[in-house]
Amino acid sequence: MSHTLESPLLETLRAEYVALRERGLSLDLTRGKPSAAQLDLSNALLDLDLGADHRDAAGTDLRNYGGGDGLLELRRIFAELLGIPVAQLLAGNNASLQMMHDVVVHALLHGVPGGEPWVGRDAVFLCPSPGYDRHFAITQALGIRMVSIPYLADGSLDLPSIERHLADPAVKGMWLVPQYANPTGSSVDETTARALAAMPAAADDFRIFWDNAYAVHHLTDDEPAPLDILGLAAEAGHPDRFFVFASTSKITQAGAGVAFFASSPANIDWYRHHTSVQTIGPDKLNQLRHARFFGDAEGVRAHMRAHRALLAPKFALVERILGERLTGHATWTHPTGGYFVTVYAPARTATRAVELAKSIGVAVTPAGAAYPYDDDPHDSVIRIAPSMPPEADLAQAIEALCVCVLLAEAELGA
């Protein structure tokens, strides 16, 4: 230890940090995983007896091969929830991420309807940032160049910037979580959606990957219906612009849910064609379990309120502690749905704060992860996932993280 002149604040924070280290914490805020209590809400899925009745309403034996579109009864429920015609909504296996990955792959190798294959040419995706690290991992792994589009100060999309980039025919895609975005919690309003649908694009085959992962994941009494993005797109003369994704991963069992893909009729035909080469069909028994478990769209809504009852207190807890410890030092988001809180720590402190937290047993998503190429230009964003830990652990973890942010800030000024 060097004995330099240190501010009393820095000394206090160091002492607090050392005390935290001595607690031997082992806490995890990294991923948006449902808690065990949330997963318990869907345990009825695990004892549903399909032995006596494993047919759909049309009489098809769901144990056998086939049925590439997915179970109609389940598609109907989610068509209502998502406001999408059932013919334009397909149900798949357990991972919407896989659908997104595979759609990019199909576009690379075959081109989307009306376009050439993207592979072998300069292809660019616009990435509103901070965003979802696994989106960026897909584009990076598949050799697509990413351009970060920072959210505006009020949390809204920078439409003028997007429009400027769309003048470049290399811009083929854009990632977007339209509701309760990962990690900012921001939602696209109808005006913005209409602008995205109408905006001219130099590339005819430009596609927006509309990942509606949190469409029904409200944290307040306000339960807005999803935007009719496919309808808006058709109205605006760009019917094929949006690829819509959703899943029950954060509704039922995170690892054993059902994913959905929706789009225009032309895009659905395209997807169906390429998927039919890849597989003989999704796991329809798991889809049947889900349809039986929910019953109808209202069943899903009621189920999500039970999730909210478990999640909202955790978000309130995070908000309270951040307010107590970081007011005047950092800002943060106030999500009304979804799975994340984003802390905007003082510039040039996020990497250090996350590292400090890791050293005392508090795992946080790596700083920068919410940006393409892990490049947070201000080294400021820290993503908090409050869902998984019990409240007592969560409180400890957030307290500790706040100390780390403050300490990183104080070190910077030292």
Place this chain on the structure above:
Amino acid sequence: MSHTLESPLLETLRAEYVALRERGLSLDLTRGKPSAAQLDLSNALLDLDLGADHRDAAGTDLRNYGGGDGLLELRRIFAELLGIPVAQLLAGNNASLQMMHDVVVHALLHGVPGGEPWVGRDAVFLCPSPGYDRHFAITQALGIRMVSIPYLADGSLDLPSIERHLADPAVKGMWLVPQYANPTGSSVDETTARALAAMPAAADDFRIFWDNAYAVHHLTDDEPAPLDILGLAAEAGHPDRFFVFASTSKITQAGAGVAFFASSPANIDWYRHHTSVQTIGPDKLNQLRHARFFGDAEGVRAHMRAHRALLAPKFALVERILGERLTGHATWTHPTGGYFVTVYAPARTATRAVELAKSIGVAVTPAGAAYPYDDDPHDSVIRIAPSMPPEADLAQAIEALCVCVLLAEAELGA
């Protein structure tokens, strides 16, 4: 109807054909689907109650995200059955076809270990034929050129031809169903496997897609263990040559089984890396259901004997009718496992025979489907899938098909 001079044989067959048409049949021999009775064998999977215990032996909650390698307990069972070290065997979702497709995609976009991406260059797959139409559909859809390698008269692989083709560095892959092949029923013996493992290849990144779909699907008392192909490959100095696939689709529920991928440690790392971008993990609850249902490898073997009890009489029935009707006109395979019988009808009759059958309500896999580009050079191969129809229907369908083959032959001579 034209009134030409016709042979009495042709007239007799025409009359028989007309009589069949009047029966108004609706029978399906097209796909290798398990029958309802076979699916019933696994109905205990459908009422397994995982509600109280949804953890693996290590205590991990299998409802949540993660676990990309698949459930260890289930991998252990199939590692024993397939004779593959468990560390080299991963468990996935419901479709091994999807794994094969995705492995080709990863190879196209990223290259296999030690190789460049296949995309954008002339890439060729060798296709022992007749073979599995869905294999050929994958390579064709992904822009890979296919070269048919006809099986030799005794049903074995034409190794000299394969070796000659491997002198071409464009040859990057080969499809192969090593045991009870689709559709010929032939199996690769150890000598052939050693030759395939040892054979020089101009392309260092040449891979054999070893689709062991019928590894435990015996139709007789003879239950040979799968060849240790990964061991043979390592011994021969080509440890990375084989991608091994298997699945429970024809063991439990065809549409809701578990698929497996196995290979060398280097290939497994490669697969794991690319898969981790694509998904957060497979449906581990379905894997847990399978592990509980089977108990151990012996549980799978006993279960397969119950399948055999349902399947073997159907194959015997097909054999009997073919013998009665087609002896002297056609030849056919005598499979001791798997799902198919291949009829070698007289040259230039298969298309016509299948068309004749279709017209009287008997659906058979399109002629040519067992060849790359649907090109059966002799227009001779007809694939029969006896598993799905009840025996009475099967008998009618095979009788009808035989009449169609004989009629097509007689027409040709007329």
